[in-house]
Structure formats: C-alpha cells, structure tokens
Amino acid sequence: MAGTHIDFWFSMGSTYSYLSVMRLREVEQSTGLSFRWRPFHLLLILQEMNHVPFADKPAKMRYMWRDLGRRAAMYGIPTALPAPYPAKQSIMANLVATVGMNEGWGADFVRAAYRRWLQRGEETGSEPNLSSSLRDIGQDPDRVLHIANADETSDLLSAETRAARQLGIFGSPTFSVGPELFWGDDRLADAISWCRHGQVRRG
C-alpha cells in the first residue's frame, strides 16, 4: 500500500535519530516526499518493555558510538562522540519539540539541540542545551519553557506516545507509512520505497 507522506517518529534522547534529523531536509528535496515530524516519549515505552537499549550493555554501547560515528561521517554529518548518555531529562527536550511542532519551528529546534548534544557535548534536555538551542533558532527560552511545562503540552506528548505504542513502535527513529513500520535511520530507504511502490525494492 503506497502512501503520500511518511511519519517520522523520534525521541530526543535517541542517538541514532541524529542521522535522520540531519538528513531529512535533503531527503525531502531529493525525493519530493513530505515527512511529518512526530516527537514522542520513547523512554516510557522502553520502561514498559523493561528494555534498556545500551546503557547497561557496555559492548553494545561502544559499538553504537562507533557505528554512529562511521555512518555520520558517511553522510558528512559532524560528530564529537561519545556524548553524554543517557540524557537524564530527555522528556524536557521532547516537550519543547512538541511545542515547536505546534508553532512551526520544531525541526529547527531539534536540529539545534542535536548539534549541541552530539557535536558539542551538551546533554540534550538539560541546561544549557535547552535554552541555548532555543536562542540559536530565535526563540525566547522563558516563553517556550513555560509552555513546555504546561499540562496541555504534557497531554499532547502523552497522546503521541500512546499513538506510537498503538502502532507498535518500540524505538527511535521509526518511519511509518500507514501501519507499516520502518525502525532505524538505516530503514529510511525502505520506508521511501514502501511509500512509492508499496514494497521494499533495492536502492
């Protein structure tokens, strides 16, 4: 079943999501497809699954940094790794991203926060990353953080997290075309193929 757009589900505490975050603008231009950015709070779903992706698995975590660095280099995306991980306040970054998606500057904030985290070592979701990333894109931190901390924003993020869980999402980034899920930046090409042809074809 082909589609007209791709949903891009992501959580700000996810390292690998950086690759997609930095690539999507170019991918939209080269493919003509549109992506809907949908922040959700993956940590809640992982806790329900009783799953810790990397932090308690040293070999897997070492590999993740190495693999992320190699693939970022392949795409020409700068990194300074390893970066602080896991991000203790990733929920704050997800809340700010939620506000930003509503107000139209969400993708810019997400890119700014990832740059500060994975290029400059400023933990995402905490200060100074939060306020500095907002200032980077011309937003007033006081105003935005006030909205981010309001119940309405929490409700919006919870609703998106429920929607993600209902689709069967368990990781970030995930691309969805209707009910069809593609987990990982390395499945972006598969998602694009599905959206165009209703099947995964070789690149």
Add this chain to the structure above:
Amino acid sequence: MAGTHIDFWFSMGSTYSYLSVMRLREVEQSTGLSFRWRPFHLLLILQEMNHVPFADKPAKMRYMWRDLGRRAAMYGIPTALPAPYPAKQSIMANLVATVGMNEGWGADFVRAAYRRWLQRGEETGSEPNLSSSLRDIGQDPDRVLHIANADETSDLLSAETRAARQLGIFGSPTFSVGPELFWGDDRLADAISWCRHGQVRRG
C-alpha cells in the same frame, strides 16, 4: 585500516543472519572479497548480557518478522514467516556448523538448515532439521552428529565464542575487518567499504 578478507560471525539461532547466509556467495563473486564463516554461540553472550533480543518483547518480535520478510523479498530470498522462535537447541546447529567449517561443507549445511527453518518451518537445531539438512548436502547424520557431540567440537565452538566476546561482538550476524565490527546484515555494505577503503563510504 583496509583488510583483505571479512570475518562473518554468525549463530544458527539468529533470524536476521539468514539474509547474509543466503547473500554471501553472490557478494563474494560480485566484490572479489573472501568471507571467513565463523559460527559462535551467541546465546551464551546474550545470557551474560542479560539480554533477550525479541522473545520477551512482542512489538519488537512482530516487527522483526515483518522487516525480515520485507528485506528477504527485496533480495529475492524465499521465506515463510513467522517460523519457530526462539530455537531451543540452536547450540546443536552451531556445533554441526563448527564440524562443517572444519570439513569444508559448513556453508552448505548452514544454507540448508536456514532454508528448512525459515522456508519450511522446521526449527533449527532440532530434528528433523538437523539430520535432514545434513542429508540435503550429502552428509551422514550419524557420523556428523557423533563428531558434533564430542568434546573437541564443543571446545572449538567455545573458543570461537570467546574470540567473538573478546572482539566485542553481541549480535549475529557481525562482520569484522580486523578489530572493526559491523553488526547486522544491513551493515554488510559498510563492512565491504571498510575492507576496501578503511572507511564507510556511501554505496
């Protein structure tokens, strides 16, 4: 650091390894690179990590079957999924593969056992898969299973599992070029690029 060959680390109970198992012959021909097939017992490493990849994570397991099926179709590899999982006696398949690598028919056995498991639903490592796969490739099951059950074979498999652990391997398939690891069939192109150029370049 470029290399001259790629080590292909795999465990017979791994579903995704099927893709690499079925692709490698063609990849060797098209790239001119050689792959050294190295069975190891991943389950032991996963147990040490206290990690269960899919069996206790329903959403992730559903996705795994779907993703595996889509990518197998992309490569023109037949499947009938889901197949019995997890394989309760994967160690027996790993022991037989170890014997086969020594005697020169290992890759043929591995392909036969995967075909029976993921195309015909015969659980890998158990009967009838074990003996039928051996017969498929012209090997006498009595003779081979006797060697597979000997201490020498167990020692060989343990030594390879130790070598895998020491390299930092935590999943199957993993490709290694010297100390550089590439986890997953979806990193085969990265491993080839590393082997040729000492870096990951875009396909």
